[in-house]
Amino acid sequence: MSTPPALSLRALRKAYGRVVAVDGLDLEVRSGECFGLLGPNGAGKTTTIEICEGLTAADSGDVLVLGRGWRDDATWLRQRLGIQLQETQFAEKLTVRETVRLFRSFYARGRTVDDMLALVSLGEKRDARVGGLSGGQKQRLALACALVGDPDLVFLDEPTTGLDPQSRRQLWELVEGLRADGRTIVLTTHYMEEAERLCDRVAIVDRGRVIALGTPRELVASLEAEQMVTATVRGIAPDEDARERWLATVCALPGVLGARATATEDGEVATELRAATVAAVLPPLLAAIEGRGLALAALATHAPTLEDVFVARTGRALRDG
Ligand SMILES: Nc1ncnc2c1ncn2[C@@H]1O[C@H](COP(=O)(O)OP(=O)(O)O)[C@@H](O)[C@H]1O
Ligand SMILES: [Mg+2]
Known part of the structure; x- marks a missing residue:
């Protein structure tokens, strides 16, 4: 028997009143x-x-988890899933060990509480009350609770949001360990570097739909850009028409695959463009700036990232929300 997909979603839809949260997601x-x-x-x-x-509950669409549906197989499914919610409200007065033991009691089979505490480096905190843990420690506790039933499929919702860089790296290493064990993991994040580092495949989601799907490498390659170039230009009139005209000029330059122009706080225009090659793009770009009596205030380049994929597909930045 071949293993069914861990998850299979088709035409999924969910609205909260007028807000369509999920809009035909596959x-x-x-x-x-x-x-x-x-x-x-x-x-x-x-x-x-x-x-x-x-x-x-979805409004419509098909959901299969480990090949089963919630309507008929809820009990079976609950035993096989590990869940870390975006915000977990633990009982503050319980100790770390009592909390993991409570989650262990929900599962017929699973790992030992001490094993889980060792895995997430909370062994020394086993008798501490949950209320006194740091943000990173709480997230590691949530991960221990998600894993204590030895799940076939683990859901991690924004596992590192709000964590300091060191705690984030610690969480990343834990997820990398789970991945190396061959466990199926579905995680959500709004940090593109997190997706790039941890995920075999990524679905970029916007407004309740999947707008791009693939390995991080495939998604970045789809931009067909060697480099992203940001030229900050001074002297463009501070209105949208002027910016649009400048953008049209830039888009017509040889080697430019796409561009976006945004006003900066200093009254300059940040021109972000996808360059087939930097060598092809820079000379005509500089000539266009000089030819219009504008000035180049700053120039930067970077290798394309998933953030650039999002911008190229939506015209917005991920962090704009
Ligand atoms: N319980 C709810 N009631 C009303 N609106 C909701 C609820 N949950 C989510 N939404 C709305 O649905 C949309 C998607 O939210 P969410 O799924 O939390 O997105 P994300 O996790 O990507 O930030 C948002 O516009 C959010 O405000
Ligand atoms: Mg969320």
């Missing part, structure tokens, strides 16, 4: 992969995975 997650839902705040990531977790 997705398939393979067994054994670390899959990322990457998108800005409000994109519908949490709603999507809460539907998969059996916590929210």
Whole structure:
């Protein structure tokens, strides 16, 4: 028997009143992969995975988790899923060990509490009350609770949001360990570097739909850009028409695959463009700036990232929300 997909979503839809949180979303997650839902705040990531977790009912669409449906197989599914919610409200007065033991009691089979505490480096905190833990420690506790039933499929909703860089790296290493074990992981994030580092495949989600799907490398390659170039230009009139005219000029330059122009706080225009090659783009760009009596205030380049994929497909930045 072949292993069914870990997740299979078809034409999924969920609205809260007039707000359409999930708008015809299709997705398939393979067994054994670390899959990322990457998108800005409000994109519908949490709603999507809460539907998969059996916590929210979809308005319409098909949901299969480990080949089964929530309607007929809820008890079976609950034993096989590990869930870390975007915000977990633990009982503050319980100790770390009591909390993991409580979660262990929900599962017929699973790992020992001490094993889990060792895994997430909370052994020394076993008798501490949950209320006194740091943000990073709480997230590691949430991960221990998600894993204590030895799940076939683990959902992690924004596992590192709000953490300091060191705690974030610690969480990343834990997820990398789970991935190396071949466990199926579905995580959501609005940090593109997190998706790039942790995920075998990524679905970029915007406004309740999947707008791009592939390995991080494939998605970045789809831009066909060697470099992203940001030229900050001074002297463009501070109105949208002038910016649009400048943008049209830039888009017509040889070697430019796409561009976006945004006003900076200093009255300059940040011109971000996808360059087939920097060598092809820079001479005509500089000539266009000089030919219009403008000035180059700053120039920067970077290798394309998933953030650039999002910008190229939506015209907005991920962090704009
Ligand atoms: N319980 C709810 N009631 C009303 N609106 C909601 C609720 N949950 C989410 N939404 C709305 O649905 C949209 C998607 O939210 P969410 O799934 O939380 O996105 P994400 O996790 O990507 O930030 C947002 O516009 C959000 O405000
Ligand atoms: Mg969310």
